[in-house]
Amino acid sequence: MQLLLCQPDPHKASRAEKAEKEILGKVKASLTDKDLTGLVRATQELRLKQATPDPPEAMRSVPSLSLQDIPREPTTVPKEVGYINGVKVLQHDLFTNDVLYTDIVFDMSSLKQELLPLVPLFCFALQTMKTKDTRFLGLHHLVLRKTGGISIAPMIQSTEDPCCHIIVRGKAMARRAEDLFDLINHLLQEVQFTDHRRLKQLVSNAIVEYQQSVEGQNIVAVRMEAKLNVFGWICEQFIGISNLEFLQALEKKVDQDWEKISSSLEEIRKSLFTRKRCIINMTAEGKNLTKSEQFVGKFLDLLPGNSPCATTTWNARLPCVNEAIIIPTPVNHVGKSVNIHNTGYRVNGRTYVISTFLAGARTWLPDRTLISGAVCASYRFDNYSGACSFLRSGDTNLLKTLDRYDNTGDFLRRLEMDNDTLKKVIIQTLKHDSCKYPDPRAKGYNSLMQYLTGATEEERKRRHEEILSTSLKDFKEFADAFDAVKDKGWLLRWEHQKMFMRH
Incomplete structure (x- = not known):
């Protein structure tokens, strides 16, 4: 019998980092001042190009759908x-x-x-x-x-x-x-x-x-x-x-x-x-x-007729406190979650459009993150429970990030959106809502999920109509509901001990 004992190398990452620095140092030493100046200029030009939106005339040249091209009723699966x-x-x-x-x-x-x-x-x-x-x-x-x-x-x-x-x-x-x-x-x-x-x-x-x-x-x-x-x-x-x-x-x-x-x-x-x-x-x-x-x-x-156990009710939650999870990770994560239902706000089809916009928007992040790519941010919204979650990875400005989360209502209230941008958000929402399952197996499974959650065809049609009729006014109403609960959310940090001590 042979025994193979595998142990992790705790110094592998530091050796790889040191080797990478040596390689970069050699490359830098081989460059002239003119070469270095050119790299800095090229980097600045690239960042500016990435941050500059395409002109309207260029955007109009790209073929696109209009809301009139969208069916007025959601897709259905025979059942x-x-x-x-x-x-x-x-x-x-x-x-x-x-x-x-x-x-x-x-x-x-x-x-x-x-x-x-x-x-x-x-x-x-x-x-x-x-x-x-x-x-x-x-x-x-x-x-x-x-x-x-x-x-x-x-x-x-x-x-x-x-x-x-x-x-x-x-x-x-x-x-x-x-x-x-x-x-x-x-x-x-x-x-x-x-x-x-x-x-x-x-x-x-x-x-x-x-x-x-x-x-x-x-x-x-x-x-x-x-x-x-x-x-x-x-x-x-x-x-x-x-x-x-x-x-x-x-x-x-x-x-x-x-x-x-x-x-x-x-x-x-x-x-x-x-x-x-x-x-x-x-x-x-x-x-x-x-x-x-x-x-x-x-x-x-061949299955038994009934369960020997009676139907039970689960009623548990984690303690409502802010948390920090200390873990040896090179990337930290910061999140905040609130429940929009606590204001009496009830989700409708228009809420799906707002969620799609916030999930794709990076405007509530510091401007520098739009270019650097060092930060990954996301927004999640549960349409049934009302849980709004803001998440950000690679965060180095904790307090500024939390301010951005809490100012989501102000951001939506000041939002100016032309009809073309709103149209794109609506179409993206409908893509996720109706066209997510193209193959037959997934169509049947999606129909099953709708049945289990009680989503009737009438409800789906109503939601489809609400999505298509979304206006900028709906964003403002959501902003009011968010402001009412922004101070009642819970914060969670996932990071290395060194980063935790800095914050």
Whole structure:
């Protein structure tokens, strides 16, 4: 047996930085004063060119859409709602070239609140642990051989009451529909949580994957919203810092309390995988949908009828305090989040246009950041919860940045926007709202999401009309609502200890 021990090199980054400085120093030493003056001048000219907008006559020469070119009603996806064995089934008759796409949705409302942080690991374990008769690799190869893939993951949608589900997504050629549903049943009901060593490995892998893929802005945004509403808190348990803390604590408990962890995973399975409140979503040609119904019925017959647990209500948030997260990172992040709903303001289609404008605008940042590229800024708005989040990376002027966040209302109130600019923002909003899902699988999935969140066709038409009728007056109304809550938000900083001490 060979043991390979891998250790990080703590001095690698400093050596690379030193080598880069030496190379740049040699290049600079080889330049004459005239060369250096030319580089400075070229840099200044480039920055000026980047900061100077194109003249109106040049912009008018570029072909563009007008609002008259936009359909007056949103795009729709054919949908037929029916029942198989008492379970609701959504069918979308679309051309898929004989491929069957399915999404199986299991409601999570019967799950105990204390088990929520375990859900991502539970979904991962279903796809990476063995069954009684099949080892993991054998099952994995079987899925790849007979289908186009099967995934299991938690799905959260922001609504007035958080919409939280486990969603199983799969695809296969229509002639393999029976194999697809048989394999899904195999994963959901026959995977065993008895391999202590394998589960410990999964926990360790999940920690490493989190640490390698973490994105500071997303973590900051999720954690801030977790202070504002239950939806944000659930997201924090699934993908935020709380999830990492849970996994690190779980790694220590795997050896000490293995039976309890295994029992909790089984409890999640029994609570969720039942016919009660299950929804099947299928996208294919009509003939293939009809042929697949018998296999859906067989799959549903194998599921328990009801959950042994009663419906529960989750009511948790992170403490409403400002936070600083100290982490060894070269890039810091600063965010502030407020809840616009606290003013009584209610979201409509025009709010989507304002959000699109703010997400693309950089006017609320210091002018120098428009050119340097050293700062990345973003704005996020949750249309259901009312959470407005401002985020900025690479910040060196904390107080000035916070002033810019808080002065968003003044910026919108003083905003002057010609009809052409407003038209572009409206079209960009409609692109995100209506044309985001061009392929048949995504169309069927988008229709499912609309169904789960209660977005009716009448509501979508109303929102579409409101987007098209947005005016500058709507920006001013949003500014008033923002000003009413700007002092009631929460600040979060994600940065290196040295940067934290400077601020």
